[in-house]
Each structure stands twice: as structure tokens, then as C-alpha cells.
Amino acid sequence: MIEVNNDKSLPGKRVLIIQHLYKSFGNNHVLNDFNLELQKGESVVVLGKSGSGKSVMIKCVVGLLQPDKGTITMFGKNIPDLQDDELDRIRAKVGFLFQGNALYDSMTVRGNLEFPMRRTWIQFTQQEVNQRVIETLEDVGLAHTIDMMPAELSGGMRKRIALARTLILRPEIILYDEPTTGLDPITGKEIIELMNEIQEKYNTSSLIISHDMKCVQTASDRVVVLIDGRCYAIGTYDELKQNTDPKVKEFFE
Amino acid sequence: MNFAPGLKLFLTEVGGLSRFAGRLFKQGFKPRYEVGEFIKQCFVIGYKSLPLIGLTSFILGLVLTMQLRPSMVSYGVESQLPAIVGIAVIREIGPVITALIFAGKIGSSIGAELGSMRVTEQIDAMEVSGTNPFKYLVITRVLAATFMLPVLVMLGDAISLFGSWIGINIRGATSFYLYWTQVFDNLAFSDVLPAFFKSYFFGFAVGIIGCYKGYNSSKGTEGVGLSANSAVVVSSIVIFIIDLLAVQITDALGLN
Numbered sequence: 001m002i003e004v005n006n007d008k009s010l011p012g013k014r015v016l017i018i019q020h021l022y023k024s025f026g027n028n029h030v031l032n033d034f035n036l037e038l039q040k041g042e043s044v045v046v047l048g049k050s051g052s053g054k055s056v057m058i059k060c061v062v063g064l065l066q067p068d069k070g071t072i073t074m075f076g077k078n079i080p081d082l083q084d085d086e087l088d089r090i091r092a093k094v095g096f097l098f099q100g101n102a103l104y105d106s107m108t109v110r111g112n113l114e115f116p117m118r119r120t121w122i123q124f125t126q127q128e129v130n131q132r133v134i135e136t137l138e139d140v141g142l143a144h145t146i147d148m149m150p151a152e153l154s155g156g157m158r159k160r161i162a163l164a165r166t167l168i169l170r171p172e173i174i175l176y177d178e179p180t181t182g183l184d185p186i187t188g189k190e191i192i193e194l195m196n197e198i199q200e201k202y203n204t205s206s207l208i209i210s211h212d213m214k215c216v217q218t219a220s221d222r223v224v225v226l227i228d229g230r231c232y233a234i235g236t237y238d239e240l241k242q243n244t245d246p247k248v249k250e251f252f253e
Numbered sequence: 254m255n256f257a258p259g260l261k262l263f264l265t266e267v268g269g270l271s272r273f274a275g276r277l278f279k280q281g282f283k284p285r286y287e288v289g290e291f292i293k294q295c296f297v298i299g300y301k302s303l304p305l306i307g308l309t310s311f312i313l314g315l316v317l318t319m320q321l322r323p324s325m326v327s328y329g330v331e332s333q334l335p336a337i338v339g340i341a342v343i344r345e346i347g348p349v350i351t352a353l354i355f356a357g358k359i360g361s362s363i364g365a366e367l368g369s370m371r372v373t374e375q376i377d378a379m380e381v382s383g384t385n386p387f388k389y390l391v392i393t394r395v396l397a398a399t400f401m402l403p404v405l406v407m408l409g410d411a412i413s414l415f416g417s418w419i420g421i422n423i424r425g426a427t428s429f430y431l432y433w434t435q436v437f438d439n440l441a442f443s444d445v446l447p448a449f450f451k452s453y454f455f456g457f458a459v460g461i462i463g464c465y466k467g468y469n470s471s472k473g474t475e476g477v478g479l480s481a482n483s484a485v486v487v488s489s490i491v492i493f494i495i496d497l498l499a500v501q502i503t504d505a506l507g508l509n
Contacts, residue, residue, distance in 0.1 A: 096378070102373060
């Protein structure tokens with residue numbers, strides 16, 4: 001592994017630690033001894049080619065996939081070992097923005113945002129729910145869409161609503177799966193700005209999966225290059241851009 | 254001709270469906286119980302299917318009567334028409350035709366809805382939101398289908414017999430009271446109860462097959478179409494298999 005920046009020198013509390021993660025689908029070894037650490041308030045972008053296992057890794061983190069081997073420690077717990085109710089408590093502190101937004105088609109924007117609040121183990125009053133929904137929609141600049149259906153929204157608006165739903169439980173960590181994929185460059189830029197504003201306002205930590213170099217440049221504190229299922233290089237955007245390794249250079253050309 | 258791949262696929266599907274049903278029984282009794290979603294699904298699956306079931310049942314009763322009438326007249330047993338139609342509708346035609354229409358409407362709808370939710374990651378989003386999607390989406394729909402189909406069968410039977418009364422009165426004149434008296438005088442509990450109970454199994458089959466196909470959907474939008482289609486085809490075949498087993502059981506119990 002090419003370690004441009006030494007992890008141990010990074011200050012702050014580690015909110016996510018992935019160690020020796022392995023995941024295979026039949027003979028396809030997607031993750032091979034993958035390691036990563038995320039600090040409190042930090043934004044790490046995992047960069048890799050399509051099919052390199054980025055989405056598999058992020059789904060293992062949130063417990064949607066069970067890794068074959070390895071540990072994923074969040075809030076002092078190893079995610080693969082958790083029972084459903086314990087996992088739900090951890091998930092209330094973790095937001096997940098899906099690549100395709102995954103908005104519930106049969107619900108209005110309000111319904112989409114209320115759903116996680118009504119389903120989580122934390123109890124909210126109706127007044128708290130209403131207040132939080134409006135406040136979060138204002139954060140993403142779409143308060144006027146509250147009673148609209150997802151099908152009535154544009155791609156960029158849907159992404160913002162999905163981001164609002166991710167934020168609704170005020171998570172400490174947000175996982176972004178390809179947040180700018182399928183968006184035009186201007187909307188993509190707006191989403192990245194919004195992600196940065198949210199991180200600043202709510203002091204969240206972000207783990208971002210992307211192959212959009214604009215996103216990597218503007219949203220990352222550190223970049224992890226994922227090649228052959230493992231962490232091939234770590235460093236800041238500028239450090240990795242100077243890197244002479246041909247496999248790393250390929251991403252920055 | 255090589256049957257091995259087809260046989261392997263069939264056994265894989267049977268195994269997958271059995272595991273899915275096992276998971277349903279295992280998780281169905283544990284809290285949290287999704288009562289609100291179950292009631293909503295009863296409305297969607299039951300109440301919203303009523304116009305279609307009602308219309309087809311009415312036509313079925315009317316047509317059956319008009320088709321039977323010439324033969325009954327030629328044998329001089331025209332007066333037995335309400336009894337014959339009543340027994341045929343209550344014992345066999347009502348439950349099976351209602352279940353097949355139910356499979357076409359609800360099986361495909363569940364298969365397509367869950368399939369679409371699967372490929373657009375909505376099911377994953379639910380799981381991340383702290384919701385057990387299997388309980389919220391699958392158990393509620395299977396239970397709603399199981400409990401709503403017998404109700405639809407009963408209503409469908411009544412509408413079908415009403416259609417039959419209209420059919421009789423197109424060429425003849427039988428009072429409403431006399432018609433129903435003749436129908437009920439020739440029916441026994443052994444005609445009604447087995448038909449009623451097998452409707453629960455039809456409903457369960459439609460619900461679980463629709464959910465199984467949709468929940469395990471893959472291959473993007475093409476997979477959604479395949480899920481909806483195979484949910485209807487497999488449900489329809491399973492309905493006939495259950496019907497065949499039901500008649501063997503009632504026969505063995507001396508209820509035929």
C-alpha cells in the first residue's frame with residue numbers, strides 16, 4: 001500500500017475503523033484485506049473503478065452485506081457481530097445516501113422524510129417530526145416540495161430529498177454512494193457544496209464513494225484509492241495527484 | 254433432450270420458496286407487529302380487488318346459467334338449474350376462478366411492486382432506516398392476501414349466484430326468494446366449508462409467491478417484469494395443485 005499520509009498522525013476520534021475486510025461472491029474476490037479509518041468530522045473519499053468493490057464495502061459498513069472476514073467498528077461495536085436491534089440503534093447514527101436515491105415512490109416527500117423518524121427506536125412527538133421535516137427540507141432548499149411525490153421532482157431535487165432523508169435523524173456519520181452519478185456537472189457541483197455545508201453545520205463524518213474527480217477534489221479531506229479489493233493508496237487529493245505510481249496516476253490524468 | 258437444467262432450476266425455486274416461507278413463519282410471530290401496514294394492505298388487496306372480482310363473478314354466474322340451460326331443458330330438469338349452478342359455483346368454480354383472477358391482479362402487483370423496490374434499493378433504504386423490510390413488506394402482504402381472498406370468494410360467490418338468477422330470468426320467470434331457497438336447500442356444510450378453507454391456502458399461495466418473486470428480483474427493470482409475470486404463472490399453477498390436493502383430502506374425509 002502506498003501511504004502518502006500516515007493515518008496514526010491524524011488527530012481526533014476515530015468513528016469508523018475497517019480492518020482486514022474480505023468479501024467474495026463465488027470466485028469473485030471483491031474485497032481483499034481492505035482497511036480504512038474515518039476520524040470525527042473528517043471526509044474520506046474512496047476512489048475506484050466501476051466494479052472495484054466500493055459499493056460492496058459501504059454496504060458491509062451499514063450491515064446490508066455480511067463480510068466473509070474482518071471487522072468494522074463503529075461506536076465501539078463490530079457491525080458484522082450485531083443482532084438486528086443493536087444494528088438498528090447503530091443505524092440511527094449513520095445516514096446512507098443511495099446512488100439511485102431510493103426514495104419511496106408511493107410516499108410524498110413528507111412521507112419519505114417521516115418514515116425513518118417513525119421507524120427508529122428513538123421516540124419523536126408529532127410536533128418534533130413536523131418541525132424536523134421542515135427544518136431539514138429548508139437545509140436542502142426544497143421546503144416547497146413537501147407534499148410532492150418523488151416522480152414529480154427532477155434528478156437533482158430527488159438527490160436533495162434523498163440527502164434530507166439521510167439527514168433526518170441527525171446522523172454522526174454519513175455514507176454517500178456515488179452522490180453525483182447521473183447528475184449534470186452544475187447540479188453535481190451543487191450537491192457537493194450541499195454535502196460540505198451539511199458536514200460543517202452538523203459536524204458529521206463522511207465516507208464518500210465516488211469516481212467523479214470534481215467530487216474527490218472538493219469533498220475530500222483524504223482519498224483512499226481502492227484497487228484489487230484493497231486500499232492501494234491513501235493521502236490528500238493534492239498528494240495523490242503528485243503520485244507517480246501508474247495505477248494511481250491513471251485516476252488523476 | 255436434456256431435462257437437467259430445468260429440473261435444477263425447479264428444485265432451486267422450490268428450495269428458495271420453502272426457505273422464504275420458513276422465514277415468514279419464524280419472523281411472523283415475533284414483534285414488532287406491523288398492524289398499520291397490514292390494515293392498509295387489506296384495503297389495497299381486498300377492497301380494491303372487489304370491483305374486478307365482482308364483475309367477473311357476475312358474468313361467470315350469468316354465462317354459466319345461460320350455457321347450462323339448453324341441456325337442462327332437454328333433460329327436463331330446468332327446475333334444478335339453481336341447485337346445479339349453486340353447487341358448481343360454491344364448491345369449485347367460485348373459489349378457483351376468484352383465486353386465478355386474484356393471482357392475475359394481486360400476484361403481479363405484489364411481484365412488480367417489491368421487484369421495483371428491490372432494484373431501486375428502496376428495500377435496502379428501509380433496512381437502513383431501522384425497518385425490517387421482510388416484516389413490513391412481505392409478512393403484511395402475505396397475511397392480507399391470505400385473509401382477504403376467502404372474503405372475496407364469499408362475496409364473489411354471492412354475486413355469481415345473483416348473476417345466475419338474472420340468467421334464469423332472461424328466458425324464464427323465477428322469483429328471487431324461490432331461487433335462493435332452491436340454492437340453499439341443495440347446499441350442505443360439506444359443500445361450503447372445504448371450499449372456504451381452501452381459499453385461505455389459495456390466498457397464502459398468491460401472497461407468498463408474489464412476495465418471493467418480487468423480493469428476490471434482480472436484473473434491473475427486466476427483472477421486475479419477469480417477477481410480475483412469473484408470480485402470476487407460478488401462483489396459477491399452485492392454485493390448481495392445491496385444488497387437486499384439496500379434493501383428495503375432502504374425498505378421503507368423506508366430505509364429497
